[in-house]
Amino acid sequence: xxxxxxxxxxARKGVLLIVGALAISSLFAAxxxxxxxxxxxxxxxxxxxxxxxxxxxxxxxxxxxxxxxxAGSDVGFAIPGLGGS
Numbered sequence: 001x002x003x004x005x006x007x008x009x010x011a012r013k014g015v016l017l018i019v020g021a022l023a024i025s026s027l028f029a030a031x032x033x034x035x036x037x038x039x040x041x042x043x044x045x046x047x048x049x050x051x052x053x054x055x056x057x058x059x060x061x062x063x064x065x066x067x068x069x070x071a072g073s074d075v076g077f078a079i080p081g082l083g084g085s
Contacts, residue, residue, distance in 0.1 A: 057072065057073070
């Protein structure tokens with residue numbers, strides 16, 4: 001056994017620990033990436049569909065309340081025969 005074999009063994013163990021830690025952490029990080037993609041897709045759909053036009057207070061009056069984005073409109077809505085506010 002040469003003088004460097006002990007160092008190489010320790011280095012290999014260190015590399016294996018790092019690779020193992022990265023592999024384990026990637027298992028937990030994968031769902032976050034999926035959730036991020038879903039949030040981006042949802043934001044796109046809400047923006048493209050114009051959801052804020054009817055569902056943000058003040059939008060119909062030309063002054064949308066961005067602090068209450070998508071909180072519902074101040075203007076009432078009713079479907080005949082089903083009621084509503």
